[in-house]
Amino acid sequence: MRAVVIERFGDPSGMAVREVPDPAPASGGVVVEPEAIGVGGVDAVIRRGTLGGYGFTEGLIPGSEVAGPVTAVGEGVDPSWLGRRVWAFTGTGGGYAPQAAARVEDITALPRGLSPVDAVTLGSAATVAHFALAHAHFGAGERVLVRGAAGSIGIAAVELAARGRAGAVAVTTSSPERGERLRKLGATLVLDRAGRREAPETGPRAAGPRPSGEGDGRDAFDVIVDIVGGDGVPAFLDRLAPNGRMVVVGAVAGMPPADFGARLLRSFQQSRSFATFSLDTVPVARRNAVRAELFEDAANGRLHPVVDAVLPLDRAAEAHRRMDDGSVFGRVVLTP
Numbered sequence: 001m002r003a004v005v006i007e008r009f010g011d012p013s014g015m016a017v018r019e020v021p022d023p024a025p026a027s028g029g030v031v032v033e034p035e036a037i038g039v040g041g042v043d044a045v046i047r048r049g050t051l052g053g054y055g056f057t058e059g060l061i062p063g064s065e066v067a068g069p070v071t072a073v074g075e076g077v078d079p080s081w082l083g084r085r086v087w088a089f090t091g092t093g094g095g096y097a098p099q100a101a102a103r104v105e106d107i108t109a110l111p112r113g114l115s116p117v118d119a120v121t122l123g124s125a126a127t128v129a130h131f132a133l134a135h136a137h138f139g140a141g142e143r144v145l146v147r148g149a150a151g152s153i154g155i156a157a158v159e160l161a162a163r164g165r166a167g168a169v170a171v172t173t174s175s176p177e178r179g180e181r182l183r184k185l186g187a188t189l190v191l192d193r194a195g196r197r198e199a200p201e202t203g204p205r206a207a208g209p210r211p212s213g214e215g216d217g218r219d220a221f222d223v224i225v226d227i228v229g230g231d232g233v234p235a236f237l238d239r240l241a242p243n244g245r246m247v248v249v250g251a252v253a254g255m256p257p258a259d260f261g262a263r264l265l266r267s268f269q270q271s272r273s274f275a276t277f278s279l280d281t282v283p284v285a286r287r288n289a290v291r292a293e294l295f296e297d298a299a300n301g302r303l304h305p306v307v308d309a310v311l312p313l314d315r316a317a318e319a320h321r322r323m324d325d326g327s328v329f330g331r332v333v334l335t336p
């Protein structure tokens with residue numbers, strides 16, 4: 001088969017379409033013929049080559065989520081999966097190809113009415129968003145900030161927080177236009193990347209009681225879901241209300257400063273908490289059950305996948321260029 005291979009770490013020009021062996025289903029595994037392939041932020045991080053320490057080497061096929069019919073099953077796998085359309089997690093690679101292998105416990109059947117493109121937009125991202133909010137013990141009425149809201153995880157977090165009757169849903173984003181799009185998905189307060197207000201707050205608590213905390217009170221948050229990380233982490237810790245919880249799920253801007261914990265400790269009288277969250281720590285059956293519910297929600301119009309662009313697989317490098325230049329809103333999807 002002809003798949004996309006990272007021949008050279010660095011910029012997207014190091015990606016090329018190459019002839020590679022077809023995958024065979026492992027014992028307990030399946031092969032899927034992708035009709036849609038999600039381009040994740042993590043694919044770009046792997047391509048840049050900064051994760052060498054995690055065992056990534058040149059020559060790998062990127063891509064961790066695909067959707068399409070099961071075309072082969074391995075030993076021990078129920079043959080009734082054959083021909084069924086599924087979403088599949090392929091691990092940290094193997095997705096940018098016309099055939100992709102996955103473990104059977106990492107596939108979720110697509111409900112009627114959900115397209116493969118929408119499935120790879122939500123399959124990982126919305127599931128991460130759901131569990132990140134749960135990890136933060138988010139409850140109705142609380143003020144939530146989604147930092148880095150314009151990506152597929154952030155968009156899902158905004159929708160889920162709004163649906164969970166958050167008292168406010170604040171977002172950080174890089175332009176007022178993006179802020180407007182996020183408002184249509186449930187955001188009530190748009191901040192710039194540094195956390196400054198771009199426009200007045202709207203929504204249920206815009207003129208309501210103010211929780212105590214930093215600034216004018218209304219700028220304090222009970223929950224921060226952070227996809228960005230980087231140098232900004234300490235300043236956003238200061239935006240937590242008393243008993244507020246910040247959960248970092250991504251680090252698109254890199255690692256926070258090494259002494260960020262000191263900032264947290266200096267405000268110990270505020271009882272703030274900082275946590276990381278990875279889907280890897282959620283039992284696979286629980287992950288799959290939540291993903292199946294989110295897919296049903298999307299099929300029934302209760303969750304809205306935001307697809308930035310659908311490109312042919314052989315234009316994967318262009319998809320990565322768009323990821324790198326920051327012009328993507330939502331998810332880029334490849335089709336073989």
Ligand SMILES: NC(=O)c1ccc[n+]([C@@H]2O[C@H](COP(=O)([O-])OP(=O)(O)OC[C@H]3O[C@@H](n4cnc5c(N)ncnc54)[C@H](OP(=O)(O)O)[C@@H]3O)[C@@H](O)[C@H]2O)c1
Binds near residue numbers: 152193251
């Ligand atoms: N925890 C888990 O289980 C899990 C699972 C999968 C992926 N991930 C992680 O999630 C991240 C990718 O998520 P994603 O695809 O939703 O994100 P993304 O689209 O790569 O980025 C989200 C948004 O962050 C903003 N941003 C980018 N660089 C920034 C910077 N330097 N400073 C401030 N804001 C910046 C951009 O929006 P604006 O331009 O509008 O500001 C961007 O749209 C990766 O770190 C990946 O490893 C975690």
